[in-house]
Amino acid sequence: MSSIDTEMRKPSLDMAVKQRIAVKQIISPRHGESWTHTRQGDPRGFIETTALKELWIHTGSACNLSCPFCLEGSHPGDTRIPLLTLDEVKPFIHEAVELGVQQLSFTGGEPFVNRDFVNILDFASQHLPCFVLTNGTQALLGRAKQLAPLSNNPHPISFRISLDYPDQSKHDEGRGEGSFAESLRGIKLLREQGFKVSIARQMTPGENEQAVNESFYSIFQENGISERLAFTVFPDFGLPGTDDGSPEVTENCMLKYPTAQSRDDFMCSHTRMLVKRGDQIRVFACTLVDDDPDYDLGASLAESLKPRIMLRHHRCFACYSFGASCSAP
Numbered sequence: 568m569s570s571i572d573t574e575m576r577k578p579s580l581d582m583a584v585k586q587r588i589a590v591k592q593i594i595s596p597r598h599g600e601s602w603t604h605t606r607q608g609d610p611r612g613f614i615e616t617t618a619l620k621e622l623w624i625h626t627g628s629a630c631n632l633s634c635p636f637c638l639e640g641s642h643p644g645d646t647r648i649p650l651l652t653l654d655e656v657k658p659f660i661h662e663a664v665e666l667g668v669q670q671l672s673f674t675g676g677e678p679f680v681n682r683d684f685v686n687i688l689d690f691a692s693q694h695l696p697c698f699v700l701t702n703g704t705q706a707l708l709g710r711a712k713q714l715a716p717l718s719n720n721p722h723p724i725s726f727r728i729s730l731d732y733p734d735q736s737k738h739d740e741g742r743g744e745g746s747f748a749e750s751l752r753g754i755k756l757l758r759e760q761g762f763k764v765s766i767a768r769q770m771t772p773g774e775n776e777q778a779v780n781e782s783f784y785s786i787f788q789e790n791g792i793s794e795r796l797a798f799t800v801f802p803d804f805g806l807p808g809t810d811d812g813s814p815e816v817t818e819n820c821m822l823k824y825p826t827a828q829s830r831d832d833f834m835c836s837h838t839r840m841l842v843k844r845g846d847q848i849r850v851f852a853c854t855l856v857d858d859d860p861d862y863d864l865g866a867s868l869a870e871s872l873k874p875r876i877m878l879r880h881h882r883c884f885a886c887y888s889f890g891a892s893c894s895a896p
C-alpha cells in the first residue's frame with residue numbers, strides 16, 4: 568500500500584479533479600479483464616457467501632468535504648451515486664429483516680448531506696441495529712436536533728467518525744481547515760445524545776499502532792472526551808476507477824494462506840451494499856467495489872447471495888493482505 572502523506576496526495580488530487588470534470592460513471596480498469604482467471608491464466612481466488620449478516624446502504628456519493636484521497640471520489644454536489652430516498656430503501660430493509668440480517672450500516676459520500684437520511688435512519692433503527700460512517704462535521708452538526716430523538720428508538724445506532732491523524736493540521740490539510748475541530752464537536756455531541764462512537768483513522772506504513780492511538784486519547788482528553796474510543800485503521804484504498812497495481816489473488820493463494828475462519832471475515836462473505844444506479848437500486852458485493860459492474864449481483868438481496876465472488880478488483884488485495892473491513896470493531 569502506498570504512503571498517504573501530503574506530498575504523495577498531490578498527483579492524486581490532480582487526477583481526481585480531471586476525473587470529476589470528465590466523467591460521471593467511473594469504471595475500475597480491471598473491469599475489462601477475465602472474471603475467472605488472472606492475467607497469467609491462473610484461476611482467481613473467490614469467496615462464496617455464507618450468510619448475510621450486515622447490509623450496507625450507500626446514501627449517495629455527495630459530500631460536504633472534498634478530500635483528495637476519498638475512496639469514493641466524493642465532493643459537494645457529486646452525482647456519481649445519486650441520493651437514496653426512504654421509499655427506495657424500505658423494501659430492502661424488510662427483505663433484510665426476513666433474511667436474518669443483524670445490522671444495517673450506512674456510508675456515502677457523507678450520509679447527513681442526504682436530506683432524507685435522518686428519516687431513513689429513523690425507519691431503519693425501528694427494525695435493526697444501525698451503524699453510520701460520517702465525517703462528523705457540519706452536515707452532521709446541522710442535523711443534531713433531528714437526530715437526538717433517535718437515541719430512544721428500539722434498536723441502537725452507533726457512529727464511526729473519520730479522524731485521519733492525531734494531528735489537527737495534517738488532518739485539515741486533507742479534509743479542510745477547521746474540520747478536525749468540527750469532528751471533535753461531532754463526537755462530543757453524539758456521546759451527549761447517548762450514541763456509541765468509534766473512530767476511523769488512516770494507517771501510516773511502519774506506524775506504532777498503540778502509540779498513535781494514545782496520541783488520539785490525549786487529544787480526546789484535552790477536548791473533554793474521556794472514553795477510550797475504539798479505532799478502525801484503514802490502508803489507502805486509492806480513488807475509484809484507479810488501479811494501485813496490487814497483485815492478483817489466485818485460487819491457490821486463497822486456499823493456502825487464509826484459514827476458513829479468515830475467509831469468513833472477508834466482507835463479501837457476509838455483507839452486501841445497496842447502490843443507486845440511475846433510478847434503480849442494485850445490490851453490490853461489498854462496500855469497496857461500486858466502480859465495477861461485475862460486482863453488481865442483482866436487484867434483490869436473495870438474488871445477490873447466489874453468485875461466487877471473484878477477487879478481481881485491486882481492493883480485494885487489501886482484504887487479502889490487511890483483512891480490511893468497513894464493519895464495526
Ligand code: SF4
Nearest residue numbers: 834835853882883886
Ligand atoms: S474488495 Fe474485499 S470484500 Fe470486496 S469483493 Fe473484494 S475481497 Fe470481497
